[in-house]
Amino acid sequence: MNRLSFDDIKLCCKYNVVFLSDKQHIGHCGLSSDTRYKIRKFYKRKIRFVRISEKYRNAILQKYLIKYSTCIPENFCTAQNPKYKNIILFVIILLICYLANFFGNVGVYLLNLIYFLYYTMKFITIFACHKSTHNKNSSKIEKYPVYSIIIPLYKESHMVHSILNSVYSLEYPKNMLDVLVVLEEDDAETIEVVTQYQSERHFRSIIVPNSIPRTKSKACKYALPFVKGELLTIYDAEDIPEKDQLIKVSEVFMNNKDLFCVQCRLNFYNKEHNLLTKLLSIEYKIHFDFFLQSLANLALIVPLGGTSNHFNVHMLTQQNNWDPYNVTEDADIAVRYYKPRYITISNSYTYEESVYSLHAWIKQRSRWIKGFLQTFCTHSKEILQENDIKKQISFLMLFGIPNLIILTSPFVLFHNILYGYNSLYTAMNLLCFYITEVVLVIFVHKNLRNILIYLLYPVYLTFFLPVASYVALYSLYRNPYYWSKTEHTGKR
Template sequence: MKQFSVVVPVRNEAKNLPQLVDRVHKSLTEAKISYELIIVVDPSVDRTETIANSLAKEYPITVFLKEGKIGKGYSLLQGFKSTTAEIVGMIDGDLQYPPEDLAVMYFYLRKNRETGAVVANRKKYHSSWFRRFSSRINAFLVGRLLLGLNCDIQSGLKVFRNEIAKQITKNEISPWTFDTVLLHYCQEMGFKISSVDISYFNRIHGKSHVKFFQTAVEIVLGNLKIKFRRRKTFTIDPLKKNSMIGAGVVYKKKRFITHTTLPLHKTALKTLSLWQKLIFLLVISSLILGLMLNAHFTALLFVAVLSFIYFLDVIFNTYVILRSLYSPPEIHVTDEQLATLKEKTLPLYSILCPLFKEASVLPQFLDSIQKIDWPKSKLEVLLLLEENDKETIEVANNTKLPSYFKIIIVPESQPKTKPKACNYGLHFAQGEYVVIYDAEDIPNPQQLKKAHLAFSQANPQTICLQAKLNYYNPNHNLLTKLFTAEYSLWFDVVLPGLQSIDTTIPLGGTSNHFRRCDLLKLHGWDPFNVTEDCDLGVRLFREGYKTAIIDSTTLEEANSNVKNWFRQRSRWIKGYIQTYFVHSRNNFDFLKNHRSHSLIFQIVIGGKTAFMLINPFLWLATASYFLLYSLVGPTIESLYPTPI
């Protein structure tokens, strides 16, 4: 692959093309830059195409005949779509721009990673005063005032990163607005734009194809569309084919390296879609209007709807719990089955452990993993450490780790989240199976063997096994006792009940076992969702797969501090809200493909989240009813007539 690709759009440039090609070749060859010229020929009445093909026999040139609409912008787009070089350039074929500056601009861009484009600024004009005046007026009015671009926007000599050009589609440009779209996207993608001063010369041969007034109108109208067009989210391609490393997005001028190719509409980068915002606004407006017109009736109707939803939730949960208690569907693995396993036949198992500022718990995790009953020659443990977490990195490097432990440094980038670190670690995992453990986890020593056997017993559509979670410090204080009761109900009763009806199962934050190939098909985790486990459980179900619960428990440390508990609970609520809105973006598709399970999703994810937010107000109302009956009692009673 060439280091540098230069696109030359030409039309009736037969006399200029040989000299241009020769000067480009001499300049880039002397600079030791491996290059290619891509000449895109618009329909011409002279011998431009013939000469271009003749030059291609002597120089590294690829010639394309213009396809589709006529115009410089479309020619440039066609040329850039044909190259894979990281750095690309463009130069007009009329010899008005000095090709010798291509090398200078290339090296500047290569050296400065924060720069996305280098523009040739026409400092000295060796052409008409009118051309100079019109160009500078255009740069000021359209470039600086309208689009905030402080450079020579219509300059025909530019060098830039190909990842910017790849974001441009045919529908976003016109014959004369490719340049401004390119520079606008450069800024939107978080890059800087730099300039190099050049001299601009008169044509030697031929006539300009620019029709001043027609072109001026087209430029103004085209750039007005750019200004008021809905903000675009840009994708960043992975560094290598068939990999997710380096992949990411750019949104609102911020670059997020997520190491996943998960489609944006399936992520929580933007929690609410436009139609969801409109529905939310409509509901709130209707509620406010109703309270203004008839407060009592509106409140009565609201309580009635809320009571009905609570009633449905009670019925559904009772059904799920009864199914779980009377015919538990979790996969049981007996001691006899474990005894039949031969270590020689066991596959490689990868454990991902993301840590951030958790140096103090590393010894405990090391001890827990060493107790796991799995041949250590077929085990790899990847410690995923953030690049700026110097303390944990130092402790890990100074700890005598077993040979099957590997330290993976996650490069500094946004978002700084656990799922992003796991996506990065997934690239390095080599095992047939992958499991996630947090640093404070104490998994059952037999868990990996049980998961291995459970996969062999499970339905082929079962691609995830969730181990049960509980706490090793339940008696620390009242808070840890409540936490333990909640976890026991959720993982020992509710999740097996959900499994019994073959519906979506929101995963726990740890001890999720996958076949690595299946996890890659799902594009890993959503790096923008703070409960990426819950999201992944819903996503795999929507893709037609299943989760099963296995009879193995991982112990964690329950939060014993109210302040920390509040932070953790707030994060869970936020994540469930994100998951709910992400998977409600296309409810009709959910309903069409999964029927009643779309309603169960509304109850399990949407309902649980709503109840956590609404319950405190209901508790307050209940307390007020008993403590302040004389003031509020009759009013509250009026909202609960006999039918409700």
């Protein structure tokens, strides 16, 4: 039998049927005449229906879904392709050569120029172009579309009550909600808790069988054929979206038919817990409230957040969507689906739980950096061959240069300590970076109440991010598709 299309698999999930030896024979466990008519009408051909056992049907359907969510079709750029070990060894050799002064003044000047241009572009981008556009033009709609919500959970039994309460507190017609809780087969504890809640709440649970890779993107892709809505969003276990979020976003979609995705703003409900959570809250506010909005306004690539991205389901399913081997599915799909003004930023917030400790932060941030490195290695050849200068510049600005900066900045400092010359260029760049970030933070918050924390923000970027980047490199070398899970406490 030929490879099944997404529409074929979606039909199988909708009616609980499977294809047998060919697409002329459909196996089922009991179908009404009305359903048989709908299937024949969909395919516009004669179809023979064969009654089979439920166990046999479920086994075939599971096989379809595993193949769809893990197998890579031809001509699909995937994080499975790059030879990461060779790339990482090459990067290490270059860094050692730089530290050994193999490149002399040329290396120093080049890196400092890259640093200066990047921070100047980022500064100008945020200051000049951060005002929202789509949200102001949205008008009320008479009939809201069916809205699907995917909630991937793994080892999160203690978070089930919280996320279901958040979802069912949303101000959206309950009969238009299609909630799917996606679970892993080996997570018996969370499955048990979710089963208990199914008697109280109307949602479906999708159990993903054990298969490689074990990533969030694979789980979402496995659940996608079960989606019934015109719009789809993904929430993490600890998320608390604003109650009117779905209404706001659906109005944006209905008034802007060409939109692929609306990204909601993210921040933390526990941001006052300690110094780290305060610094992370500052970083999120700059990134989601200003930087992403600026990129969207300039029609550049907008790297999505890991949660609260709202999709047009029709557009999402027209391509092969998530790469199951990329550990930052959000960034990858933003590159994969890029078109000018295809993504916008909503003024609605979702509040998450910030990590509390430096160890948890390194674990989380190293996965993000690892995913951005995967995305850069996966798409760079294809994008640099395209005749789209805006796409190329934004791709390098988001996935190439930032990784270069955080990987090389400690080597630049050590180089100056070892050789003691050309330190003026580095000192000027560091001063420029420090002032830029502090001014940016003050501009974003528009007050000086927490000035001491603002002054520490560039220090956090300078010394913490390189540590996470080296952990990311090591993980990319040893286990490139390992999805390092962030633990949540559920405390507010």
